[in-house]
């Protein structure tokens with residue numbers, strides 16, 4: 001057992017809140033730092049189904065990657081979905097803590113490090129070799145494969161969503177160097193191409209940016225579900241926190257959400273596809 005304040009202090013030694021972007025909202029959302037914690041539940045999204053699962057799992061702390069109230073709020077009344085998340089957690093004695101862009105840019109064990117490991121990259125390094133903190137990682141495949149094969153492999157390696165992954169570029173082009181960036185990082189396409197990446201695996205790609213980046217730089221792009229690109233980090237963070245607390249002499253069980261919170265729930269194939 002540990003106090004919530006001690007759990008947070010341990011976590012923030014790995015993911016310093018000061019690394020978060022200026023526009024971001026990270027840290028403790030609700031909860032009393034003096035509470036005892038025996039179980040921590042990790043998830044990407046602080047949504048109602050996740051809060052319910054955390055409570056059902058007996059967690060006194062829910063750690064999510066995405067903020068609940070990005071940009072602030074005037075109310076936590078249970079008249080909105082977000083308000084109901086707060087009520088569900090507080091009523092059941094559970095805290096909510098957010099590690100967002102500070103986990104994205106962490107020098108080690110970042111969201112993109114976890115994504116790189118999930119798709120089997122070796123020799124993983126920062127996309128920007130000069131920056132101490134930064135989005136995105138670059139790595140190598142054990143052997144070159146076609147874009148089609150890498151997209152298939154990524155779809156199998158990432159947690160399943162109804163729409164899988166889609167790719168932009170010649171399906172038969174060879175891929176050996178891969179850039180990855182968890183979350184919405186299509187804007188890194190040019191930087192990834194300049195760093196020598198054959199493909200950038202990220203999410204939330206847009207029509208014009210994708211078309212232009214592929215045409216201008218020759219890089220291929222893979223668009224996975226935003227949730228799926230960030231979910232691999234949960235197990236990394238849960239494992240680190242559990243081990244750091246154990247090293248400090250406290251036993252806290254860390255569990256990872258398997259609830260799919262990708263907002264897209266249906267994929268209809270086009271005729272002839």
Ligand SMILES: [Zn+2]
Pocket residue numbers: 066182183184226230
């Ligand atoms: Zn995200």
